[in-house]
Amino acid sequence: MNRPGRTVPGSLLSAPLPLTALHHLYAWVDSVPFSRPKRHLARDFSDGVMIAEIVKHFQPKLVEMHNYIPTSNTEQKLSNWSTLNRKVFPKLRFCVSEEDIRKVVISAPGAIESVLSTLRQKVEEKCQRKAIQEARMNTKDPIGFDSININRHLAELENCKSAESLTTRVPLGKETIPSQKGEERGSDHSERQDSNFSQCPHNEPDFQQLLEQKEQALIMLQETVQILQMKVHRLEHLVQLKDMRIEDLTRHLNTPK
Numbered sequence: 001m002n003r004p005g006r007t008v009p010g011s012l013l014s015a016p017l018p019l020t021a022l023h024h025l026y027a028w029v030d031s032v033p034f035s036r037p038k039r040h041l042a043r044d045f046s047d048g049v050m051i052a053e054i055v056k057h058f059q060p061k062l063v064e065m066h067n068y069i070p071t072s073n074t075e076q077k078l079s080n081w082s083t084l085n086r087k088v089f090p091k092l093r094f095c096v097s098e099e100d101i102r103k104v105v106i107s108a109p110g111a112i113e114s115v116l117s118t119l120r121q122k123v124e125e126k127c128q129r130k131a132i133q134e135a136r137m138n139t140k141d142p143i144g145f146d147s148i149n150i151n152r153h154l155a156e157l158e159n160c161k162s163a164e165s166l167t168t169r170v171p172l173g174k175e176t177i178p179s180q181k182g183e184e185r186g187s188d189h190s191e192r193q194d195s196n197f198s199q200c201p202h203n204e205p206d207f208q209q210l211l212e213q214k215e216q217a218l219i220m221l222q223e224t225v226q227i228l229q230m231k232v233h234r235l236e237h238l239v240q241l242k243d244m245r246i247e248d249l250t251r252h253l254n255t256p257k
Contacts, residue, residue: 016110017117025113027244028120032057036070042107047071048080051119055088058123062091077105092122124237128230135229136222 049068056063068080081101103111
């Protein structure tokens with residue numbers, strides 16, 4: 001049985017990437033400041049070190065670079081990729097099969113592009129999940145809930161005061177005999193208490209309904225903020241890709257033939 005949120009290792013080399021997807025992928029790779037210059041994509045990434053640097057760039061807490069040794073030795077390359085498979089890729093919810101790792105290590109054509117494409121997808125998904133969590137944290141407003149409770153208590157108090165004023169009114173034409181003042185004060189006091197207890201609870205369902213409506217409205221606003229945060233993040237990423245593509249084309253145009 002597969003665990004939720006985990007990807008079973010399988011071949012990522014199902015089909016060659018379309019040309020447009022490759023252009024976007026290369027622009028994404030070019031956005032990362034590597035510790036060494038890129039000369040040949042397949043050979044540069046074969047030892048797994050630059051893969052670790054990509055993850056370090058976008059998700060710094062997931063990678064410790066001292067675990068990955070630049071090398072041309074096949075066994076050390078396999079060791080670097082094994083470390084990525086154990087310590088890094090599961091946190092991004094994917095895994096690279098041993099067959100694909102061996103193809104990357106020997107610089108097989110198209111192998112590293114498929115791995116990079118999957119890595120890019122998982123990194124972006126991780127960034128989106130993080131953005132959603134931050135949006136949820138930012139939209140939590142304990143002051144708002146306190147305000148709802150305060151408004152509720154104020155409304156209850158106002159209703160109780162209204163009930164109290166009704167019970168303390170003396171009907172027209174009725175006079176109070178001095179000897180009966182103490183008795184009537186006690187009677188009025190008990191009547192006010194009875195009235196307070198009888199008046200306030202009748203409005204409780206209305207307050208509860210109002211509170212539920214406000215909570216539902218708040219939940220809808222939180223969901224809207226999350227969607228907008230994801231759209232903004234995606235648009236920023238697209239703008240970044242376009243800028244890098246423009247710079248790349250400009251660099252090619254300015255290169256003397």
